[in-house]
């Protein structure tokens with residue numbers, strides 16, 4: 058086969074270029090460690106997501122020192138959780154799946170880019186150096202509301218980040234003379250123990266208790282007020298732990314009212 | 324001057340004209356949808372509901388990259404086979420059969436798409452007639468079965484077209500024992516081998532999984548599997564769009580330049596490389612997909628990079644042929660020969676400018692193919708920028724330019740408005756640069772593709788240079804220029820068809836290459852061999868990933884419900900309720 | 909005429925293209941040309957090209973192509 062001299066040179070040049078590209082990409086993968094989303098994760102059926110240990114309650118979880126996992130569910134037309142709160146300067150591994158159709162998981166202008174395919178779990182690890190907010194969008198057409206599908210990633214300063222959760226409750230009504238019990242639960246999602254103070258207020262009474270919540274566990278605290286001291290009527294209560302606050306109210310009813318209502322019901 | 328194609332092969336010319344007519348109708352609708360999108364997504368002029376944007380988007384994709392390109396391809400290839408073998412179809416009824424299947428298929432798919440504009444779509448085959456699923460129709464988004472049936476008929480028609488050209492070639496071979504396959508027929512046959520092999524993916528996806536599922540014969544499917552089968556076909560189809568342009572660049576452009584093709588053997592090598600490499604690369608569209616191991620993505624990446632080779636070879640041959648032509652016309656000097664080219668000829672200028680854009684677009688393709696760089700651009704507006712440079716210009720502009728040369732030979736009429744035609748191709752060139760430049764820049768700052776409203780509530784794009792407003796204005800300006808150019812083209816074609824009492828000034832003869840087929844080894848013409856190797860490469864690239872996907876979550880997936888785009892609001896609402904219910908309990 | 913209308917048209921198109929893409933390339937090096945200025949540069953370039961093209965050739969009779 059006759060090939061022109063210049064053409065031979067051109068072919069050789071083209072091959073060098075092609076091999077150069079392949080070497081560059083390979084260097085990016087092996088040398089710089091920019092790995093691709095792969096098939097490491099177990100598959101999960103979309104209709105079993107609610108019962109799943111991880112995706113049943115989409116959340117951020119600490120999995121090691123300076124390592125967090127974020128379990129994200131994409132569905133028409135939201136992301137869960139939203140916002141996704143993560144600490145700066147920590148390794149975050151996103152596990153993304155879809156509840157219904159194929160969605161995208163994309164933080165514009167960054168390397169955070171994955172497909173959310175029902176049945177599959179995409180895994181990608183990133184680290185944010187700076188605190189700040191990043192828009193998260195679905196970048197695969199997923200139906201009529203596709204253009205409204207966005208979420209938010211909030212990167213918090215490392216020392217301000219926690220995975221503390223506070224919940225608190227009292228009965229709605231308490232008969233005068235009985236005790237008003239305020240049950241608060243503090244959950245610590247991080248691995249290190251959490252030492253903190255729980256402050257509570259029921260009506261005009263204040264309470265304080267120091268607690269230590271072990272890593273990945275919860276602690277219950279109960280505050281008790283005498284309803285007779287509070288008096289009949291509606292009383293607001295507040296529980297604060299660090300920056301978290303729960304509020305509610307409890308009604309103290311007189312004996313007669315309670316009896317009357319009880320009578321009506323029966 | 325030799326006899327016109329229409330006089331020599333009137334029956335085949337009629338078919339080519341029919342195919343071009345279908346192609347141009349699709350082109351007109353697609354172009355109209357294009358400008359609607361350009362104005363809508365940039366928020367410059369929104370006159371449709373954003374939900375209907377996705378009807379427009381689906382139509383734009385299907386009408387342009389399925390109907391416009393492939394109808395043109397079958398017309399052009401029918402011309403190429405007939406003209407280069409100097410014989411008509413074995414049975415012209417068979418030829419019309421495949422055309423008819425393609426026409427019916429595209430009508431069905433087209434109707435089911437356009438029904439998306441109705442507020443009360445009719446019920447067809449047990450569900451609302453709608454197909455807002457885009458041309459990629461990723462399940463579990465679900466269109467009306469009619470859409471899939473239409474696509475399937477269209478594909479079957481295209482298969483039969485390939486078989487028809489093979490039959491014509493076999494008949495010719497018996498009449499001309501021992502002769503080399505004429506170059507244009509060689510290009511047609513190799514393109515079709517590539518198509519047979521690559522379209523297996525989408526045919527299986529539609530016929531085995533998606534269509535039965537949309538008809539409720541099967542209950543579930545595996546979304547990653549159907550998606551992978553689509554991309555098995557999806558990159559090959561890119562070359563199916565491109566190779567008609569290559570055929571014109573190799574056979575017609577050198578002649579228009581005033582010379583002849585530089586090398587026939589290398590043209591054959593280029594087409595063989597496409598047969599071998601264009602299918603086992605599809606996974607490069609799925610770099611961001613879970614469920615496909617990194618190793619398979621790496622293999623797809625290397626294959627893709629080698630696929631640059633035939634395009635590099637083409638760049639050389641085309642430029643060398645043009646230079647040869649220019650020198651025949653008296654051009655001199657290292658670069659001054661460029662001035663001697665027939666720039667007044669819209670057919671020449673259109674193809675040359677298309678080639679220029681193709682070279683530029685090729686480099687953006689390298690970015691897409693680089694698997695880790697792909698993180699930056701996957702599903703960003705950069706990707707449609709690339710597509711519009713490649714199929715939207717390298718192919719579309721070449722086909723339009725080719726029409727200025729070919730349509731007079733098919734109709735026997737003189738081309739109307741040669742100067743307007745020149746302006747038209749140049750306008751396309753300018754328009755595409757304005758539009759794609761904006762798309763590339765917007766894509767790099769993360770503006771996504773395929774969305775009616777790329778502006779979001781929670782954040783703004785970090786546009787490094789200029790502003791979002793400027794990018795939008797530039798995109799819309801480019802889109803408008805393209806639309807005007809497309810309409811000019813269609814008007815000129817229409818006027819030419821009715822320009823009855825005229826004689827075309829076009830010479831349909833194509834001179835043989837400087838270095839003819841006798842310079843190439845006979846093995847290049849051994850189509851069985853190339854098919855065999857291509858098949859083996861596809862098996863190597865796809866057997867394991869497909870088996871892996873099927874093994875992970877089953878051939879038919881894990882109880883994946885359909886999400887018909889037809890009654891979306893209702894379904895999503897029900898679904899939301901169920902979900903909230905499950906969450907509360 | 910220094911050139912034919914067809915070549916003038918293509919030269920104008922090429923200069924617009926170089927302007928748009930060149931502006932992007934310059935932006936990568938931190939040189940930003942605002943849209944309005946870009947448009948003005950474009951007009952000047954086109955005007956220059958047109959004047960150059962239609963200016964009669966000195967010392968030779970004007971001939972139309």
Ligand SMILES: [Cu+2]
Nearest residue numbers: 160195199206
């Ligand atoms: Cu989505």
